[in-house]
Amino acid sequence: QIALKESGPSLVKPTQTLTVTCTFSGFSLTTAGEGVAWIRQPPGKALEWLALIYWSNDNRYSPSLENRLTITKDTSKNQVVLTMTNMDPVDTATYYCAHREPLGYFDHWGQGTLITVSS
Amino acid sequence: VLTQSPGTLSLSPGERASLSCRASQSVRTDYLAWYQQKPGQAPRLVIYGTSNRATGIPDRFSGSGSGTDFTLTISRLEPEDFAVYYCQQYGDTRVTFGQGTRLEIK
Numbered sequence: 001q002i003a004l005k006e007s008g009p010s011l012v013k014p015t016q017t018l019t020v021t022c023t024f025s026g027f028s029l030t031t032a033g034e035g036v037a038w039i040r041q042p043p044g045k046a047l048e049w050l051a052l053i054y055w056s057n058d059n060r061y062s063p064s065l066e067n068r069l070t071i072t073k074d075t076s077k078n079q080v081v082l083t084m085t086n087m088d089p090v091d092t093a094t095y096y097c098a099h100r101e102p103l104g105y106f107d108h109w110g111q112g113t114l115i116t117v118s119s
Numbered sequence: 120v121l122t123q124s125p126g127t128l129s130l131s132p133g134e135r136a137s138l139s140c141r142a143s144q145s146v147r148t149d150y151l152a153w154y155q156q157k158p159g160q161a162p163r164l165v166i167y168g169t170s171n172r173a174t175g176i177p178d179r180f181s182g183s184g185s186g187t188d189f190t191l192t193i194s195r196l197e198p199e200d201f202a203v204y205y206c207q208q209y210g211d212t213r214v215t216f217g218q219g220t221r222l223e224i225k
Contacts, residue, residue: 037214047154047162047205049214060212096161104209105152107173109161 002026004036004097004110011116012087018115022080022097026108029055029075033102036080038071040093041112048093052100053080089117121206121217129225136193138220140206145186152207153182153191155200156219162205166191198224 008020020038027034038050051071052060061069070083080097094114098106120143130136140151148169154162164173166182169189179194193200201224206217 039216046218047156047207047216049216052214060214063213100209101167103168104150105164105167105207106154106162106209107164107167109163112161 002099002108004099004108006095006097006110006113008095008113008115010114011118013119014088014117016087018082018084018087018091020082020095020097020113020115022082022110024078024080024097024099027099028078029053029073029080031055035100035102036073037098037100037106038080038082039096039098039106040091041096042090042093045093050084050095051082054100087117091115092117121208121215123204123206123217123220125220126218127221127223129223130196131225132196132198134196136191136196136200136222138191138204138206138222140184140189140191140217142187142189142208146189146208147210148185150209151182151184151189152209154205154207155202156205157202165204193222196222 004024034055037052053071068085073080094112096112097110099108101107122141124139151169153166155165156162170182181192183190203219203221205219
């Protein structure tokens with residue numbers, strides 16, 4: 001059964017680069033059709049999709065954040081890593097990773113990790 | 120852009136809920152989903168492909184629509200259904216979420 005868990009620093013300073021890791025089990029990113037997405041949610045606000053990586057190594061990014069994001073995968077460790085540069089207090093949010101079902105929807109989510117941006 | 124309405128819906132247990140999601144451009148019915156989120160929890164998939172219930176979702180939940188207008192209907196509200204609901208369009212190139220509808224107990 002599929003499970004995902006996010007990990008990363010709880011606090012980052014403005015202008016720093018954030019690195020968050022999604023460690024998953026129950027599927028493989030070497031299997032055709034599989035993917036992992038990152039989504040964030042500022043406190044009390046809506047969900048915002050950030051990035052997606054496919055089994056094929058193809059990536060997709062939110063157009064509004066594309067120049068700050070990089071998503072990579074390590075298939076040997078069953079991990080997906082998201083980096084976001086030049087962090088700002090408005091980037092304070094819970095960051096979720098989710099399994100992208102081959103048909104495209106997100107059927108399993110991690111518990112999320114709260115990242116606070118503050119000096 | 121996905122626009123959900125109303126922003127907040129106040130209903131009583133046993134009543135019927137209809138949540139709307141309107142897209143700025145046509146969405147393939149294969150690519151429209153709904154998620155439920157309760158406080159302090161991750162979102163949970165409710166409906167995918169416009170009208171397909173996810174695993175474990177009771178049959179009081181149903182989805183419908185096409186083109187730019189989609190609806191999530193809960194036929195008879197149970198206490199555990201009160202939550203925030205998000206619609207999502209997903210394709211091969213990008214993903215967007217609506218701003219959410221809060222379903223609260225009246």
